[in-house]
Amino acid sequence: MTNPNPEHLLDRAERLIASARGAPRQVDLRRAISDAYYALFHAASAAVADEFVGTSKQSSPLYGLVYRRIEHRPLRQLCEDISRRMIPSKYLPYFPQRGPGGGVLEFAAAVADLQPKRHAADYDPALRVSVSDARLAIDTARRAVSEFHTQRRWRQEFLTLLLFPPR
């Protein structure tokens, strides 16, 4: 099993901004922002596959199929809805009216913030990424991944809605 380890993505981001000679280059700072977001994305992808296929089947084609089912836009939309405490009525049978709390809420807030930043870091030529911003994006993602893994309340509902959006 060789799916990207979120912690390793964050470790790489740390190395990129810890330039030994002078200020880090913009390409490294942009890549660090991107790594911070992708740590969250792969944490969500792995969590979905673990939940619905199982950790014992990580080398199976089925696991890979489910892992790759998560898409950026639905992930952002669900996370924005949760983090802004604006739970659409289609989610209400599965979440309390004010939305979930704990690790899922922290994770959602981090995704809603980091996904547009990652898009700007990858595609906006006018963006100038500061070292401070890259540093704090990594810290944000590290905390979000940790809480997502340890505080499991509402996680099953979150992962189910991510994979099976209500119609």
Add this chain to the structure above:
Amino acid sequence: MLDYAKSGEIAFRVARKTLGKENVVRVFTEPMFDAEGNDALRVNIVIQPDMLDHVDGKALIQTLMKLNKNLREAGEDRQSVVFYATEEELATSDEPEP
């Protein structure tokens, strides 16, 4: 949608509370677009350089959550996206890379 003076004022109050008033110099907001071209609110938090050594991920995420909550309650319907920089980083942001 709030005017930028108001959203900046709310964000400044939130950031001082969650990150520590000694760490936050000023805050200003401006428009941006997300990956699908939707309107978003860019929140620029200008920090003291040594904040990086004093603030942890918990405080950073608390800042995101409280910003979303307080801005929405004040009438802001756009998703906020937070950027951090020191005054020195902002001052050199237009200089070409060496």
